[in-house]
Amino acid sequence: MVFLGGQVLPGNVGRAILGPFADQRAVDALNHTLGVDRPLLTQYWGWISNFVQGDMGTSYIFRSPVAPFVIDALGNSMKLATVAFVLVVPIGILGGVVAALNLNRPLDRIISLGGLSVTVLPEFVTGIILILIFGVWLRWLPISAAWPRDAGFFTQLYYLILPSLPLFLVLFGYIARMARSGMIEALDSDYTRTAVLKGLPWRTVIWRHVLRNALLPTITVIATQTGYLIGGLVVIETLFRYQGIGSLIFTAARGKDFPMLESGILTIGIVYAVATLIADFLYSMLNPRIRLGSDQ
Amino acid sequence: MSKNYSILDLIRRNRSPLENHLIDGLVDGRVSRRDFVRHGSLLGLSLPLLGRIGMAAGLGGMPSLARAQGAPGATIRVASSVPAATIDPVTIADAGGLLVMQQVAEFLCVDGPDLVLQPALAESWKPNDTGTVWTFKLRKGVKFHSGGEMKADDVVASIDRLADPANSSNALSVFTGILQKGASKKVDDYTVEFHLDAPNGNFPYMLSSDNYNAVIIPASYKGDYEKSFDGTGPFKIEKYTAKVGASFVRNEDYWGPKALPERTEFTFFTDTQPQILALQGGQVDIINQLPVLAGVALLNDPNIDIISLKSSAHQQLHMRCDEGPLKDARVRRAIALCLDRDKLAAGLMKGRSALGNDSPFAAVYPSTDTSVPQRKQDIAQAKQLMEAAGLGQGFKITLTTERYLEIPEYAQLIQNWVKEIGVELDLNILDQGGYYGDAVFGKSNWLDSVMGITDYGHRGVPNVYLAAPLKSEGTWNAAHFKNKDYDALATSYIAALDLEAQKADAGKIQKLLLEETPVIFGYFYDYLTATAKGVAGVQPTAMSQLFLDKASKA
Numbered sequence: 001m002v003f004l005g006g007q008v009l010p011g012n013v014g015r016a017i018l019g020p021f022a023d024q025r026a027v028d029a030l031n032h033t034l035g036v037d038r039p040l041l042t043q044y045w046g047w048i049s050n051f052v053q054g055d056m057g058t059s060y061i062f063r064s065p066v067a068p069f070v071i072d073a074l075g076n077s078m079k080l081a082t083v084a085f086v087l088v089v090p091i092g093i094l095g096g097v098v099a100a101l102n103l104n105r106p107l108d109r110i111i112s113l114g115g116l117s118v119t120v121l122p123e124f125v126t127g128i129i130l131i132l133i134f135g136v137w138l139r140w141l142p143i144s145a146a147w148p149r150d151a152g153f154f155t156q157l158y159y160l161i162l163p164s165l166p167l168f169l170v171l172f173g174y175i176a177r178m179a180r181s182g183m184i185e186a187l188d189s190d191y192t193r194t195a196v197l198k199g200l201p202w203r204t205v206i207w208r209h210v211l212r213n214a215l216l217p218t219i220t221v222i223a224t225q226t227g228y229l230i231g232g233l234v235v236i237e238t239l240f241r242y243q244g245i246g247s248l249i250f251t252a253a254r255g256k257d258f259p260m261l262e263s264g265i266l267t268i269g270i271v272y273a274v275a276t277l278i279a280d281f282l283y284s285m286l287n288p289r290i291r292l293g294s295d296q
Numbered sequence: 297m298s299k300n301y302s303i304l305d306l307i308r309r310n311r312s313p314l315e316n317h318l319i320d321g322l323v324d325g326r327v328s329r330r331d332f333v334r335h336g337s338l339l340g341l342s343l344p345l346l347g348r349i350g351m352a353a354g355l356g357g358m359p360s361l362a363r364a365q366g367a368p369g370a371t372i373r374v375a376s377s378v379p380a381a382t383i384d385p386v387t388i389a390d391a392g393g394l395l396v397m398q399q400v401a402e403f404l405c406v407d408g409p410d411l412v413l414q415p416a417l418a419e420s421w422k423p424n425d426t427g428t429v430w431t432f433k434l435r436k437g438v439k440f441h442s443g444g445e446m447k448a449d450d451v452v453a454s455i456d457r458l459a460d461p462a463n464s465s466n467a468l469s470v471f472t473g474i475l476q477k478g479a480s481k482k483v484d485d486y487t488v489e490f491h492l493d494a495p496n497g498n499f500p501y502m503l504s505s506d507n508y509n510a511v512i513i514p515a516s517y518k519g520d521y522e523k524s525f526d527g528t529g530p531f532k533i534e535k536y537t538a539k540v541g542a543s544f545v546r547n548e549d550y551w552g553p554k555a556l557p558e559r560t561e562f563t564f565f566t567d568t569q570p571q572i573l574a575l576q577g578g579q580v581d582i583i584n585q586l587p588v589l590a591g592v593a594l595l596n597d598p599n600i601d602i603i604s605l606k607s608s609a610h611q612q613l614h615m616r617c618d619e620g621p622l623k624d625a626r627v628r629r630a631i632a633l634c635l636d637r638d639k640l641a642a643g644l645m646k647g648r649s650a651l652g653n654d655s656p657f658a659a660v661y662p663s664t665d666t667s668v669p670q671r672k673q674d675i676a677q678a679k680q681l682m683e684a685a686g687l688g689q690g691f692k693i694t695l696t697t698e699r700y701l702e703i704p705e706y707a708q709l710i711q712n713w714v715k716e717i718g719v720e721l722d723l724n725i726l727d728q729g730g731y732y733g734d735a736v737f738g739k740s741n742w743l744d745s746v747m748g749i750t751d752y753g754h755r756g757v758p759n760v761y762l763a764a765p766l767k768s769e770g771t772w773n774a775a776h777f778k779n780k781d782y783d784a785l786a787t788s789y790i791a792a793l794d795l796e797a798q799k800a801d802a803g804k805i806q807k808l809l810l811e812e813t814p815v816i817f818g819y820f821y822d823y824l825t826a827t828a829k830g831v832a833g834v835q836p837t838a839m840s841q842l843f844l845d846k847a848s849k850a
Contacts, residue, residue: 011729014464017381019389020732020742021764021772023461023468027735030387030464062538063382069538128569135577143577144570146540146563238566241574243539247566251539254729255380 002265003044003258012036013060013256034060047259051266057259061252066263069248074230074267077237077244080145081229083160084167089222092172093215096179100214103184112180115173126166127239134162145240163240167233171225178221182214189213216287223279227272299323303352307345312422314793315339323353327795330410331662335795337413338500340421366832366848371559374842375571375580378539378564384521385511386457389466391840392564394508395584396542398841399560400441401511401527404432404451405504407756407837409605411660413500417446417512417528427495427793432503434486438551440514441533442526448482453515455480455490455503467509469771470502470760495791497798498757505841506756530555530845540564555845556833572826575600581831581849584842586824588648589702594826595646603825604648607754607838608658611703612765613710613816614775616746621691626681628813632671633678634713640819644702644709648824652817655809656761657802659820662795663758665803671810678717690718696745697724698731703749706818721747743774750774754823754838762786762805765815777814 014030015022031037035046047057056066099111118126135143147159186192187210195205230245237247245264252260304323308316318335321327327335329350336346379393385401388394404418418432438446458467460477479491492499503510513526525533530552531544542562546555563580565571568590574580575594586594586602594600615622615631622628632654641649650659653671657664682688697707704725711721726741731748733740742750755761764770767786768778785808789801809815823838830850835843 011733011735015732015735016729017389018387018464018466020728020735021469022389022466022735023472023771024736025461026387026464026466026468029462033464061381064538128573131573131577136573139577142579143573144563144579239570241563241565241570248539251378251566 002262003040003047011256013258016255017061036060043258047262051263056263059252059257059260061255061257061260066259069260070245070263070267073243073245073248073264074271076242077230077233077246079156080160080163080167080233080236080242080244081226083157084164084171084229085222085226087164088168088171088175091168092175093179093218095172095176096181096218097183097211097214099176099180100183100187108180111176115176117173118169119171119173121169123166123170123233123235124239126169127163127236130162130165131239143240145237145242163236163242166236167229171229174225175218175221178218179215182217183210186210186214213287216283219279219282223275223282226275227268230268230271230275299354300352304349307349307352312425314423314425315341317794317796319349319353321796322349322355328662329355331795334411334413334662338498339423339793340500342415342420343412365846366556366850368556368848369558370556370847370849371561372557372582372831372834372844372847372849373561373563373580374582374584374844375565375574376562376584378566382522382538383525383536384519385454385509385513385517386463386465386467388509391585395840395842396536396562397511397521397525397527398505398508398529399531399542399544399562399844400525400529400533401513402529403503403505403510404434404512405500406843407501407504407506407839409835409837411662411756413504413756417451418503421500423497423499423793427497427499427791428492430490430492430499431483432488432490434488435551436486438528439549440526440528441547442514442524444514446512446528447485448488449485449515451488451512452480452482453517454512455510457517458509465509467507469764470507470509473763474499474502494787495793496759497791497793498759501756501759504756505837505839508839508841531560534559553845556848557844560844560847575826575828578828581828582834582842583826584836585840586826587701588646588821588824589644589705591824591826592646595648599829601827601829601831603827603834603836605823605825605836605838606650606660606820607823608656608660608756608758608761608820609754609823609838610652610656610658610752610817610820611701611706612750612752612774613818614745614748614750614765615814615816616774616776617778617812617814618776620746621685621687621693622746624685624687625812626685627687629811630678630681630685630717631714631719632813632816633674633681634717634719635710635816635818636673636713637671637818640706640709644705645819645821648822649819650822652819653806653810654813654815654817655806656758656766656817657806658758661758661802663789663798663802665799665806668803668806668810673713675716682717688718690720692720692722693747694722694724694745695747695749696726696731696741697749698728698742698751699725700728700751703751707749743772745774748774753840759790762789766809775814777812779808779812782808782812 013036014027018027050057059066095111099108102108131143134141141162142159145159145163147156192209195209233244234246234250237244249264322332333346376395377392380390383393383397402416406414406416408414417435419435421432423430456477457463458465459471459475474492481489483489530547530550532547534543534545536542541564544560571583575583615628637651641651695707697703707723714721731741737743764772767783785801785805792798825836827834833846833848
């Protein structure tokens with residue numbers, strides 16, 4: 001689909017590389033060198049047959065193997081996503097739990113409305129505001145996420161704080177809202193009432209009966225956001241000059257660099273599939289009734 | 297100051313008739329001092345010699361191009377756009393890539409500020425009497441970073457590589473019809489002759505930084521430039537990481553004065569806004585190219601200096617001369633008369649541009665005939681022209697263009713202005729890929745649209761603008777303008793070696809294009825480079841090059 005979709009876009013690879021003002025003979029020569037003047041089926045078959053053998057092909061734009069670009073970019077995206085997740089998942093769930101336990105009180109309203117407000121703000125708005133405050137005015141944090149060469153773990157972490165904050169703001173309201181509604185539903189359920197009536201301590205009721213059930217939908221939401229965090233961060237990556245897979249795919253699409261584009265998109269597809277698998281696994285861990293082979 | 301004719305006679309004694317004609321023009325007052333320097337440099341006269349002639353002609357010394365020396369040893373950090381493709385001197389076409397390449401590799405001559413050609417790897421050059429053969433004398437003792445000496449074989453191979461249609465050369469469009477593969481001849485190790493297809497009075501610009509692919513690299517080059525980054529420049533590559541950045545260190549074996557900075561670092565950005573924030577946040581020292589609208593925040597920032605170079609870069613508004621209501625030259629003139637060019641220059645371009653007069657002859661060119669009256673907004677006259685063309689009720693038409701720089705805003709202004717004469721303009725603003733398409737007739741919104749706006753980068757001479765978008769058989773003739781008189785005048789201009797002959801042709805071309813108006817040239821925008829306060833000695837060119845060998849930080 002990506003391959004066919006790319007073919008209907010105007011222009012060709014040679015023209016994208018040499019620019020609109022290049023001589024047509026030079027463009028034709030480059031297209032021939034790159035092999036993009038071959039029939040489409042030949043080109044596609046060449047790429048897919050190599051891909052299934054683990055060879056992602058050679059970039060038209062960079063004239064070097066695609067795999068190192070995709071692996072580097074995926075690694076970078078996962079680093080950023082991990083930092084964002086580590087920040088937002090516990091705080092988002094905690095926010096939702098606290099809001100549900102304080103239902104309709106001022107704290108609930110602050111968390112719910114505050115979360116909703118920051119969620120609807122686009123990343124480029126919050127990103128620029130955060131850069132201006134922490135990068136330009138206070139100069140506490142680097143405004144670029146590209147860390148220096150040979151940077152250690154903590155230096156890399158330091159460089160990732162600022163770009164992860166807009167992601168935190170986008171996801172916080174979403175996760176907190178899901179956790180809150182799950183909690184409200186679980187708190188209102190028969191099994192919670194039974195546990196309370198059995199005389200179990202409130203802390204045990206919350207930890208063993210309420211949270212376990214309340215977080216099931218939240219986990220599904222978190223899993224679906226994994227794909228976004230890995231592959232959909234073009235705006236953040238552009239703003240913070242971060243070499244993630246989102247910007248890699250965006251650049252490849254603009255340059256009609258199909259080996260890079262197709263490999264990047266397929267890689268994100270694999271990430272989505274793995275994230276969903278992990279979510280299913282966690283779901284089954286928390287809800288024994290849906291475990292395969294279980295007779296409960 | 298009085299003229300010293302004895303010195304002038306001495307200088308004139310060894311000069312060609314062409315050079316003496318230029319000197320006479322300066323002495324008689326027909327040629328201004330500024331034009332004398334620019335055209336003299338084109339003919340290969342050295343800057344010290346031009347200075348001596350100026351003194352003898354009673355005009356004082358020529359402006360010095362030397363810059364104040366700052367403290368050595370700095371690391372200069374530059375924000376640049378991401379190279380769009382692999383860096384290869386033959387194919388490279390984008391600002392980010394050529395900026396990196398230009399740090400290590402040099403040109404025969406450099407088109408400096410004010411379009412004065414400065415010697416680099418060539419010490420001097422001169423044409424034959426007809427302008428069909430240009431002879432370049434090379435500098436001796438220039439070493440490539442890989443060790444060998446740069447000689448005529450390397451120059452011949454570098455230029456031949458670019459002129460060969462089989463090489464995917466991005467410079468092929470510059471050399472087509474001018475210089476073929478095999479027409480560059482070695483005379484001796486330090487002399488090269490270029491035998492042109494036709495007379496060309498501005499040829500040295502095509503071997504200068506104006507033709508950004510024309511860097512001199514070893515004759516043995518076979519590709520994979522990113523593995524060697526070989527060249528003769530004042531800096532050598534330290535590290536290059538695709539899509540991330542590059543760093544360079546001083547070349548201690550450089551043929552000229554050693555570079556002041558110890559290191560330079562180039563950080564690649566995909567967008568302008570992060571570059572601006574990085575400059576404001578102190579993470580870079582220079583933004584190489586600052587678009588005026590995106591960079592408004594920096595223009596009046598007291599912590600930032602703006603280097604503003606007058607250039608010939610512009611947005612061409614073409615109108616199809618072969619179909620529809622725009623076929624009538626009166627209608628095209630009427631539309632051109634709707635534009636308020638003062639507002640364009642002051643408002644849209646924040647004062648960082650020069651007025652255009654619907655020809656490619658920008659004010660920066662010494663050959664531009666400044667006596668041709670400037671076209672100004674005149675709605676009454678525009679309405680009369682529309683009436684005369686039988687289109688007093690107006691018409692509806694589509695303006696197709698690219699989303700790039702200030703073009704969308706420019707299109708909206710035009711849309712509002714032409715309403716006054718009844719023209720209803722629909723805007724079709726596309727991304728660049730969609731606008732240029734395959735960039736050949738029949739497969740390109742740029743070349744096929746009835747009306748469109750296209751960005752044209754800076755050129756030190758107007759030759760390319762005169763030929764490709766305006767000649768009858770021009771490869772970028774989006775206006776489909778076919779005029780034999782124009783073709784003859786453009787050919788004559790391109791062939792002319794003499795500044796006054798060029799001026800005479802330029803005046804005729806300017807008047808013809810005002811009458812026909814196939815393309816509206818509304819303004820020529822300045823090339824802007826932003827530096828942090830305290831950064832000195834930075835020399836950009838309007839071709840996106842950045843010379844940092846004299847750069848320093850306070």
